[in-house]
Amino acid sequence: MRIRASVAVITGALALSTIAVPAAQADGGIGDTKITKVVVDGDNKVAISTSGTNTIKVSVTASDDSGIKGAEAFTLIGPGYGIEVTGKPSCTVVSATTSTCTASVKIDPKTDYLSNSNAGTWYVDAWITANDDDFVWKEKAGSFSFQRTAKLTANAAPEPVVKGRTITATGALTRANWETLKFGAYGSQSVKLQFRKKNSDTYSTVKTVKADSRGNIKTTTKATADGYYRFSFAGNSTTSAVNAAGDYIDVR
Incomplete structure:
Protein backbone atom coordinates (compact mmCIF):
# COMPACT_ATOMS: atom_id res chain seq x y z
CA MET A 1 0.00 0.00 0.00
CA THR A 149 -12.67 -10.81 3.23
CA ALA A 150 -15.15 -12.50 5.59
CA LYS A 151 -15.58 -16.17 6.51
CA LEU A 152 -18.66 -17.79 8.04
CA THR A 153 -19.35 -21.27 9.39
CA ALA A 154 -22.58 -23.10 10.24
CA ASN A 155 -23.46 -26.31 12.04
CA ALA A 156 -26.98 -27.60 12.72
CA ALA A 157 -27.66 -30.28 15.36
CA PRO A 158 -28.84 -32.80 16.35
CA GLU A 159 -28.91 -34.96 13.23
CA PRO A 160 -31.03 -36.90 12.59
CA VAL A 161 -33.87 -35.10 14.34
CA VAL A 162 -37.57 -35.81 14.87
CA LYS A 163 -39.90 -33.49 12.97
CA GLY A 164 -41.06 -30.63 15.18
CA ARG A 165 -38.12 -30.93 17.57
CA THR A 166 -35.66 -28.08 18.18
CA ILE A 167 -32.57 -27.65 16.03
CA THR A 168 -29.64 -25.59 17.32
CA ALA A 169 -27.57 -23.77 14.70
CA THR A 170 -24.12 -22.48 15.63
CA GLY A 171 -21.41 -20.71 13.69
CA ALA A 172 -18.75 -18.02 13.70
CA LEU A 173 -18.14 -14.86 11.66
CA THR A 174 -14.53 -13.81 11.07
CA ARG A 175 -12.76 -11.42 8.72
CA ALA A 176 -9.27 -10.75 7.44
CA ASN A 177 -7.00 -8.72 9.68
CA TRP A 178 -4.55 -7.12 7.25
CA GLU A 179 -2.19 -6.14 10.05
CA THR A 180 -1.71 -9.62 11.54
CA LEU A 181 -2.38 -11.46 8.24
CA LYS A 182 -4.80 -13.74 10.09
CA PHE A 183 -8.59 -14.00 10.36
CA GLY A 184 -10.12 -12.55 13.52
CA ALA A 185 -13.57 -12.38 15.11
CA TYR A 186 -16.10 -9.97 13.63
CA GLY A 187 -18.54 -9.47 16.47
CA SER A 188 -21.95 -7.86 16.99
CA GLN A 189 -22.99 -8.25 13.34
CA SER A 190 -26.44 -9.29 12.11
CA VAL A 191 -26.61 -12.56 10.17
CA LYS A 192 -29.49 -14.53 8.73
CA LEU A 193 -30.29 -18.16 9.46
CA GLN A 194 -31.44 -19.63 6.16
CA PHE A 195 -32.92 -22.97 5.06
CA ARG A 196 -33.45 -24.78 1.77
CA LYS A 197 -35.32 -28.03 1.32
CA LYS A 198 -33.48 -31.13 0.16
CA ASN A 199 -34.55 -30.88 -3.49
CA SER A 200 -34.58 -27.09 -3.75
CA ASP A 201 -31.92 -24.67 -5.00
CA THR A 202 -33.29 -21.68 -3.10
CA TYR A 203 -32.60 -20.60 0.47
CA SER A 204 -35.23 -18.71 2.47
CA THR A 205 -34.56 -16.71 5.62
CA VAL A 206 -35.79 -18.28 8.86
CA LYS A 207 -34.70 -15.48 11.21
CA THR A 208 -32.12 -12.75 11.72
CA VAL A 209 -29.78 -13.02 14.70
CA LYS A 210 -26.72 -11.17 15.97
CA ALA A 211 -23.26 -12.56 16.57
CA ASP A 212 -21.80 -11.99 20.02
CA SER A 213 -18.75 -9.79 20.61
CA ARG A 214 -16.46 -12.63 19.55
CA GLY A 215 -18.33 -13.36 16.34
CA ASN A 216 -19.98 -16.51 17.66
CA ILE A 217 -23.55 -17.26 16.55
CA LYS A 218 -26.13 -19.49 18.20
CA THR A 219 -29.86 -19.79 17.61
CA THR A 220 -32.65 -22.37 17.47
CA THR A 221 -35.51 -23.30 15.15
CA LYS A 222 -37.98 -26.15 14.68
CA ALA A 223 -37.24 -29.07 12.36
CA THR A 224 -39.74 -29.11 9.50
CA ALA A 225 -38.20 -31.08 6.62
CA ASP A 226 -34.98 -32.57 5.28
CA GLY A 227 -32.68 -29.82 4.09
CA TYR A 228 -29.75 -27.50 4.59
CA TYR A 229 -29.21 -24.74 7.14
CA ARG A 230 -26.69 -21.95 6.74
CA PHE A 231 -25.87 -18.47 8.04
CA SER A 232 -25.63 -15.53 5.64
CA PHE A 233 -23.87 -12.19 6.18
CA ALA A 234 -24.81 -9.33 3.85
CA GLY A 235 -21.49 -7.50 4.12
CA ASN A 236 -20.84 -3.75 4.28
CA SER A 237 -18.41 -1.18 2.92
CA THR A 238 -15.49 -2.61 4.94
CA THR A 239 -16.26 -6.34 4.94
CA SER A 240 -17.33 -8.72 2.16
CA ALA A 241 -20.63 -10.58 2.05
CA VAL A 242 -20.40 -14.31 2.74
CA ASN A 243 -22.59 -17.40 2.98
CA ALA A 244 -21.65 -20.38 5.11
CA ALA A 245 -21.74 -23.80 3.51
CA GLY A 246 -25.11 -25.45 4.10
CA ASP A 247 -25.26 -28.13 6.80
CA TYR A 248 -27.69 -30.97 6.05
CA ILE A 249 -30.29 -32.09 8.58
CA ASP A 250 -32.16 -35.39 8.24
CA VAL A 251 -35.69 -35.00 9.64
CA ARG A 252 -37.56 -38.18 10.57
Whole structure:
Protein backbone atom coordinates (compact mmCIF):
# COMPACT_ATOMS: atom_id res chain seq x y z
CA MET A 1 0.00 0.00 0.00
CA ARG A 2 1.53 3.26 -1.06
CA ILE A 3 1.33 5.97 1.56
CA ARG A 4 -0.63 9.15 0.92
CA ALA A 5 2.63 11.12 0.81
CA SER A 6 2.84 9.87 -2.76
CA VAL A 7 -0.02 12.21 -3.59
CA ALA A 8 2.43 15.08 -3.49
CA VAL A 9 4.33 13.53 -6.38
CA ILE A 10 1.14 12.90 -8.35
CA THR A 11 -0.17 16.37 -7.67
CA GLY A 12 3.12 17.80 -8.85
CA ALA A 13 2.83 15.89 -12.12
CA LEU A 14 -0.66 17.19 -12.62
CA ALA A 15 0.50 20.70 -11.82
CA LEU A 16 3.03 20.48 -14.65
CA SER A 17 0.24 19.37 -16.96
CA THR A 18 -1.79 22.42 -16.08
CA ILE A 19 1.10 24.63 -17.18
CA ALA A 20 1.07 22.96 -20.59
CA VAL A 21 -2.73 23.23 -20.75
CA PRO A 22 -3.71 26.40 -18.82
CA ALA A 23 -7.42 25.64 -18.68
CA ALA A 24 -6.96 22.34 -16.84
CA GLN A 25 -8.25 22.17 -13.28
CA ALA A 26 -9.25 19.48 -10.83
CA ASP A 27 -12.66 18.21 -11.91
CA GLY A 28 -12.31 20.15 -15.12
CA GLY A 29 -11.08 19.89 -18.67
CA ILE A 30 -11.41 21.29 -22.15
CA GLY A 31 -14.19 20.67 -24.65
CA ASP A 32 -16.98 18.10 -24.55
CA THR A 33 -15.15 15.03 -23.22
CA LYS A 34 -17.21 13.26 -20.57
CA ILE A 35 -16.72 10.30 -18.25
CA THR A 36 -19.94 8.31 -18.33
CA LYS A 37 -19.20 5.16 -16.33
CA VAL A 38 -16.64 3.72 -13.90
CA VAL A 39 -16.57 0.05 -12.91
CA VAL A 40 -14.10 -1.63 -10.57
CA ASP A 41 -13.80 -5.43 -10.65
CA GLY A 42 -17.18 -5.79 -12.31
CA ASP A 43 -19.34 -4.96 -9.29
CA ASN A 44 -17.48 -2.12 -7.53
CA LYS A 45 -16.46 -4.42 -4.68
CA VAL A 46 -12.93 -5.61 -3.98
CA ALA A 47 -12.39 -8.19 -1.22
CA ILE A 48 -8.84 -8.76 0.01
CA SER A 49 -7.90 -11.74 2.19
CA THR A 50 -4.71 -12.29 4.20
CA SER A 51 -2.54 -13.70 1.41
CA GLY A 52 -2.26 -13.91 -2.35
CA THR A 53 -1.96 -11.37 -5.14
CA ASN A 54 -5.16 -9.58 -6.12
CA THR A 55 -5.52 -7.92 -9.52
CA ILE A 56 -7.94 -5.00 -9.39
CA LYS A 57 -9.40 -4.09 -12.79
CA VAL A 58 -10.61 -0.53 -13.35
CA SER A 59 -12.71 0.39 -16.41
CA VAL A 60 -13.62 3.98 -17.28
CA THR A 61 -16.00 4.71 -20.15
CA ALA A 62 -15.81 8.17 -21.74
CA SER A 63 -17.15 9.98 -24.79
CA ASP A 64 -16.26 12.90 -27.05
CA ASP A 65 -17.58 13.91 -30.46
CA SER A 66 -14.15 13.17 -31.95
CA GLY A 67 -13.69 9.86 -30.16
CA ILE A 68 -11.32 8.91 -27.35
CA LYS A 69 -7.52 8.92 -27.78
CA GLY A 70 -6.46 7.49 -24.43
CA ALA A 71 -6.21 7.82 -20.67
CA GLU A 72 -3.61 8.43 -18.00
CA ALA A 73 -3.04 5.89 -15.23
CA PHE A 74 -5.97 5.84 -12.81
CA THR A 75 -5.36 6.81 -9.19
CA LEU A 76 -7.28 4.95 -6.47
CA ILE A 77 -7.58 6.79 -3.15
CA GLY A 78 -9.13 5.52 0.06
CA PRO A 79 -9.24 5.91 3.84
CA GLY A 80 -6.23 5.40 6.08
CA TYR A 81 -3.98 7.29 3.63
CA GLY A 82 -4.50 4.56 1.05
CA ILE A 83 -3.38 5.15 -2.52
CA GLU A 84 -2.75 2.88 -5.49
CA VAL A 85 -1.96 3.73 -9.13
CA THR A 86 -2.85 1.48 -12.06
CA GLY A 87 -0.75 0.79 -15.09
CA LYS A 88 -1.31 2.62 -18.38
CA PRO A 89 -4.92 2.05 -19.52
CA SER A 90 -5.78 0.36 -22.80
CA CYS A 91 -8.80 1.85 -24.56
CA THR A 92 -11.33 -0.19 -26.54
CA VAL A 93 -13.62 1.56 -29.01
CA VAL A 94 -17.32 1.14 -28.25
CA SER A 95 -18.57 3.54 -30.94
CA ALA A 96 -17.33 6.51 -33.00
CA THR A 97 -17.62 8.72 -29.92
CA THR A 98 -17.16 6.34 -26.99
CA SER A 99 -14.41 4.12 -25.63
CA THR A 100 -13.81 2.11 -22.47
CA CYS A 101 -10.32 2.46 -21.01
CA THR A 102 -9.16 -0.36 -18.75
CA ALA A 103 -6.15 -0.78 -16.47
CA SER A 104 -5.25 -2.81 -13.42
CA VAL A 105 -3.16 -2.74 -10.26
CA LYS A 106 -1.92 -5.67 -8.19
CA ILE A 107 -2.30 -5.72 -4.40
CA ASP A 108 -0.77 -8.27 -2.04
CA PRO A 109 -1.61 -7.84 1.67
CA LYS A 110 1.78 -9.29 2.60
CA THR A 111 3.85 -6.83 0.60
CA ASP A 112 1.60 -3.76 0.35
CA TYR A 113 1.36 -3.36 4.12
CA LEU A 114 -2.37 -2.86 4.24
CA SER A 115 -3.87 -1.35 7.37
CA ASN A 116 -7.33 -2.29 8.58
CA SER A 117 -8.13 1.42 8.37
CA ASN A 118 -7.75 1.18 4.58
CA ALA A 119 -11.05 -0.74 4.37
CA GLY A 120 -14.05 1.30 3.25
CA THR A 121 -15.09 3.46 0.30
CA TRP A 122 -12.37 4.20 -2.26
CA TYR A 123 -12.51 6.58 -5.21
CA VAL A 124 -11.15 6.54 -8.76
CA ASP A 125 -9.49 9.65 -10.20
CA ALA A 126 -9.35 9.65 -14.01
CA TRP A 127 -7.88 11.72 -16.86
CA ILE A 128 -9.23 11.00 -20.35
CA THR A 129 -8.01 12.62 -23.59
CA ALA A 130 -10.02 12.82 -26.84
CA ASN A 131 -8.78 12.61 -30.43
CA ASP A 132 -9.19 16.38 -30.85
CA ASP A 133 -7.11 16.90 -27.66
CA ASP A 134 -10.11 17.83 -25.56
CA PHE A 135 -9.82 16.17 -22.15
CA VAL A 136 -11.55 15.67 -18.84
CA TRP A 137 -9.95 15.30 -15.41
CA LYS A 138 -12.22 14.12 -12.63
CA GLU A 139 -11.50 13.32 -9.01
CA LYS A 140 -13.89 10.77 -7.53
CA ALA A 141 -15.08 9.79 -10.99
CA GLY A 142 -16.31 6.55 -9.42
CA SER A 143 -16.25 4.67 -6.14
CA PHE A 144 -15.96 1.13 -4.87
CA SER A 145 -15.88 -0.80 -1.60
CA PHE A 146 -12.42 -2.01 -0.56
CA GLN A 147 -13.28 -4.86 1.79
CA ARG A 148 -11.74 -7.26 4.27
CA THR A 149 -12.67 -10.81 3.23
CA ALA A 150 -15.15 -12.50 5.59
CA LYS A 151 -15.58 -16.17 6.51
CA LEU A 152 -18.66 -17.79 8.04
CA THR A 153 -19.35 -21.27 9.39
CA ALA A 154 -22.58 -23.10 10.24
CA ASN A 155 -23.46 -26.31 12.04
CA ALA A 156 -26.98 -27.60 12.72
CA ALA A 157 -27.66 -30.28 15.36
CA PRO A 158 -28.84 -32.80 16.35
CA GLU A 159 -28.91 -34.96 13.23
CA PRO A 160 -31.03 -36.90 12.59
CA VAL A 161 -33.87 -35.10 14.34
CA VAL A 162 -37.57 -35.81 14.87
CA LYS A 163 -39.90 -33.49 12.97
CA GLY A 164 -41.06 -30.63 15.18
CA ARG A 165 -38.12 -30.93 17.57
CA THR A 166 -35.66 -28.08 18.18
CA ILE A 167 -32.57 -27.65 16.03
CA THR A 168 -29.64 -25.59 17.32
CA ALA A 169 -27.57 -23.77 14.70
CA THR A 170 -24.12 -22.48 15.63
CA GLY A 171 -21.41 -20.71 13.69
CA ALA A 172 -18.75 -18.02 13.70
CA LEU A 173 -18.14 -14.86 11.66
CA THR A 174 -14.53 -13.81 11.07
CA ARG A 175 -12.76 -11.42 8.72
CA ALA A 176 -9.27 -10.75 7.44
CA ASN A 177 -7.00 -8.72 9.68
CA TRP A 178 -4.55 -7.12 7.25
CA GLU A 179 -2.19 -6.14 10.05
CA THR A 180 -1.71 -9.62 11.54
CA LEU A 181 -2.38 -11.46 8.24
CA LYS A 182 -4.80 -13.74 10.09
CA PHE A 183 -8.59 -14.00 10.36
CA GLY A 184 -10.12 -12.55 13.52
CA ALA A 185 -13.57 -12.38 15.11
CA TYR A 186 -16.10 -9.97 13.63
CA GLY A 187 -18.54 -9.47 16.47
CA SER A 188 -21.95 -7.86 16.99
CA GLN A 189 -22.99 -8.25 13.34
CA SER A 190 -26.44 -9.29 12.11
CA VAL A 191 -26.61 -12.56 10.17
CA LYS A 192 -29.49 -14.53 8.73
CA LEU A 193 -30.29 -18.16 9.46
CA GLN A 194 -31.44 -19.63 6.16
CA PHE A 195 -32.92 -22.97 5.06
CA ARG A 196 -33.45 -24.78 1.77
CA LYS A 197 -35.32 -28.03 1.32
CA LYS A 198 -33.48 -31.13 0.16
CA ASN A 199 -34.55 -30.88 -3.49
CA SER A 200 -34.58 -27.09 -3.75
CA ASP A 201 -31.92 -24.67 -5.00
CA THR A 202 -33.29 -21.68 -3.10
CA TYR A 203 -32.60 -20.60 0.47
CA SER A 204 -35.23 -18.71 2.47
CA THR A 205 -34.56 -16.71 5.62
CA VAL A 206 -35.79 -18.28 8.86
CA LYS A 207 -34.70 -15.48 11.21
CA THR A 208 -32.12 -12.75 11.72
CA VAL A 209 -29.78 -13.02 14.70
CA LYS A 210 -26.72 -11.17 15.97
CA ALA A 211 -23.26 -12.56 16.57
CA ASP A 212 -21.80 -11.99 20.02
CA SER A 213 -18.75 -9.79 20.61
CA ARG A 214 -16.46 -12.63 19.55
CA GLY A 215 -18.33 -13.36 16.34
CA ASN A 216 -19.98 -16.51 17.66
CA ILE A 217 -23.55 -17.26 16.55
CA LYS A 218 -26.13 -19.49 18.20
CA THR A 219 -29.86 -19.79 17.61
CA THR A 220 -32.65 -22.37 17.47
CA THR A 221 -35.51 -23.30 15.15
CA LYS A 222 -37.98 -26.15 14.68
CA ALA A 223 -37.24 -29.07 12.36
CA THR A 224 -39.74 -29.11 9.50
CA ALA A 225 -38.20 -31.08 6.62
CA ASP A 226 -34.98 -32.57 5.28
CA GLY A 227 -32.68 -29.82 4.09
CA TYR A 228 -29.75 -27.50 4.59
CA TYR A 229 -29.21 -24.74 7.14
CA ARG A 230 -26.69 -21.95 6.74
CA PHE A 231 -25.87 -18.47 8.04
CA SER A 232 -25.63 -15.53 5.64
CA PHE A 233 -23.87 -12.19 6.18
CA ALA A 234 -24.81 -9.33 3.85
CA GLY A 235 -21.49 -7.50 4.12
CA ASN A 236 -20.84 -3.75 4.28
CA SER A 237 -18.41 -1.18 2.92
CA THR A 238 -15.49 -2.61 4.94
CA THR A 239 -16.26 -6.34 4.94
CA SER A 240 -17.33 -8.72 2.16
CA ALA A 241 -20.63 -10.58 2.05
CA VAL A 242 -20.40 -14.31 2.74
CA ASN A 243 -22.59 -17.40 2.98
CA ALA A 244 -21.65 -20.38 5.11
CA ALA A 245 -21.74 -23.80 3.51
CA GLY A 246 -25.11 -25.45 4.10
CA ASP A 247 -25.26 -28.13 6.80
CA TYR A 248 -27.69 -30.97 6.05
CA ILE A 249 -30.29 -32.09 8.58
CA ASP A 250 -32.16 -35.39 8.24
CA VAL A 251 -35.69 -35.00 9.64
CA ARG A 252 -37.56 -38.18 10.57
